[in-house]
Amino acid sequence: xxxxxxxxxxxxxxxxxxxxxxxxxxxxxxxxxxxxxxxxxxxxxxxxxxxxxxxxxxxxxxxxxxxxxxxxxxxxxxxxxxxxxxxxxxxxxxxxxxxxxxxxxxxxxxxxxxxxxxxxxxxxxxxxxxxxxxxxxxxxxxxxxxxxxxxxxxxxxxxxxxxxxxxxxxxxxxxxxxxxxxxxxxxxxxxxxxxxxxxxxxxxxxxxxxxxxxxxxxxxxxx
Ligand code: SF4
Numbered sequence: 051x052x053x054x055x056x057x058x059x060x061x062x063x064x065x066x067x068x069x070x071x072x073x074x075x076x077x078x079x080x081x082x083x084x085x086x087x088x089x090x091x092x093x094x095x096x097x098x099x100x101x102x103x104x105x106x107x108x109x110x111x112x113x114x115x116x117x118x119x120x121x122x123x124x125x126x127x128x129x130x131x132x133x134x135x136x137x138x139x140x141x142x143x144x145x146x147x148x149x150x151x152x153x154x155x156x157x158x159x160x161x162x163x164x165x166x167x168x169x170x171x172x173x174x175x176x177x178x179x180x181x182x183x184x185x186x187x188x189x190x191x192x193x194x195x196x197x198x199x200x201x202x203x204x205x206x207x208x209x210x211x212x213x214x215x216x217x218x219x220x221x222x223x224x225x226x227x228x229x230x231x232x233x234x235x236x237x238x239x240x241x242x243x244x245x246x247x248x249x250x251x252x253x254x255x256x257x258x259x260x261x262x263x264x265x266x267x268x269x270x271x272x273x
């Protein structure tokens with residue numbers, strides 16, 4: 051069993067201890083159509099658990115909503131960002147502020163609709179004043195993302211920004227060095243690119259981001 055599925059299973063076992071009776075995690079990376087309802091059901095249960103999660107005191111005190119993730123549960127492509135911002139916290143949805151609008155344009159430039167992909171963050175609750183997530187908060191929250199990835203089983207993960215890339219790859223290598231390569235996340239191809247918020251501040255870097263997205267598209271078409 052891969053590390054990702056092992057950790058997802060451990061996490062789901064803690065849900066069972068909390069009284070969750072039934073949850074399904076596919077054991078194969080092959081997407082059998084008959085598992086769709088099971089996977090959808092498991093994601094719904096996982097989302098319910100996240101919505102009532104109180105593991106991070108400071109974040110719980112300051113949040114308006116838990117931003118679990120949204121999109122197509124059969125997606126072949128998942129975008130993973132850092133944490134919700136103020137607009138995301140207000141609406142309960144990931145990437146809906148200015149950076150989110152740019153992400154939508156990036157997705158559309160690839161020839162997809164936003165509904166074709168799945169979008170999530172490492173942290174499900176907004177850090178106050180958009181400060182960086184703390185190590186304990188990452189440790190608390192990452193199992194939700196691990197379980198999301200295990201349930202959706204995308205072909206490609208696109209990590210948006212240094213924080214998501216370094217968290218998923220368990221490294222402190224700068225994003226500038228992580229870009230331009232295809233990484234492996236427990237058998238899933240992972241491409242790192244800049245966070246859309248960074249691209250809003252540094253529009254001259256959009257060309258590099260587009261190169262990254264072309265790499266993502268090529269991987270999706272190859273498999
Ligand atoms: S950030 Fe994650 S672990 Fe922390 S309270 Fe929110 S949902 Fe729970």
